[in-house]
Amino acid sequence: MSQQTSQDMHTVKNKTILITGAASGIGRSVSVGLAEAGATVLMLDKKSRHLETLSDEILDRGFTSPVILPVDLMTITPETATTLAQAVYDDFGKLDALLHNAAELGSPSPMDQYDMDYWQAVMQTNLHAPYLLTRALLPLLRQETDTQLLFTSADVGRAPQAYWGAYSIAYAGIEAQMKIWAEELENTSHIKVNSIDPGPVRTQLRRRSHPGEDQASLPTPQSVVPTYLSILAGGHRHHGQQLKA
Numbered sequence: 001m002s003q004q005t006s007q008d009m010h011t012v013k014n015k016t017i018l019i020t021g022a023a024s025g026i027g028r029s030v031s032v033g034l035a036e037a038g039a040t041v042l043m044l045d046k047k048s049r050h051l052e053t054l055s056d057e058i059l060d061r062g063f064t065s066p067v068i069l070p071v072d073l074m075t076i077t078p079e080t081a082t083t084l085a086q087a088v089y090d091d092f093g094k095l096d097a098l099l100h101n102a103a104e105l106g107s108p109s110p111m112d113q114y115d116m117d118y119w120q121a122v123m124q125t126n127l128h129a130p131y132l133l134t135r136a137l138l139p140l141l142r143q144e145t146d147t148q149l150l151f152t153s154a155d156v157g158r159a160p161q162a163y164w165g166a167y168s169i170a171y172a173g174i175e176a177q178m179k180i181w182a183e184e185l186e187n188t189s190h191i192k193v194n195s196i197d198p199g200p201v202r203t204q205l206r207r208r209s210h211p212g213e214d215q216a217s218l219p220t221p222q223s224v225v226p227t228y229l230s231i232l233a234g235g236h237r238h239h240g241q242q243l244k245a
Contacts, residue, residue, distance in 0.1 A: 039064060149192070
């Protein structure tokens with residue numbers, strides 16, 4: 001019972017929660033925390049080998065068995081998203097929470113010099129894929145009486161900055177997407193929709209985006225797990241809010 005409170009453990013127990021970008025960083029730590037708390041975690045990531053290692057670790061520690069979803073968000077389409085949603089329905093019959101956590105950094109540079117391959121990768125992974133997955137999984141989220149749709153965001157999405165290019169624009173789009181979903185679902189479902197900025201956390205993406213930073217001074221991914229668990233468990237009444245860890 002290292003990171004979560006007994007209340008968190010009670011409220012997420014037996015819930016089915018899908019996390020993208022589950023193989024590393026915050027996604028990895030949240031996956032472990034949820035499994036420890038008794039949730040069935042559907043771990044989605046393109047890094048199959050990393051997912052297998054993580055699954056073995058969770059099982060070795062005696063936590064709830066997770067499910068591996070080796071999906072590359074760069075290639076996801078409306079059709080493959082629908083197929084994924086059908087598979088989740090066939091296997092579990094429900095979905096209690098969806099955390100969009102996967103991210104591509106791209107290459108911070110002036111807008112007029114931005115590498116177009118990086119641009120496409122960031123927009124697809126950080127903005128387009130969350131929309132496709134949300135749309136496909138929405139019927140499952142609608143079935144339950146207390147479900148969570150949580151979008152990962154970033155400070156440069158909420159306050160765009162020079163040289164952050166596609167990354168900043170994609171997360172500005174995520175904030176807009178979150179607000180629209182929240183307004184459209186407010187009176188037609190029990191889904192709570194929010195975004196979360198985890199802040200500076202000691203992850204591989206952070207090392208790449210801030211190479212001169214003292215990583216040892218940053219909070220670990222494990223330190224933000226209680227916040228994520230509380231939100232994904234429905235331990236709040238926020239809706240349409242820009243949250244911070």
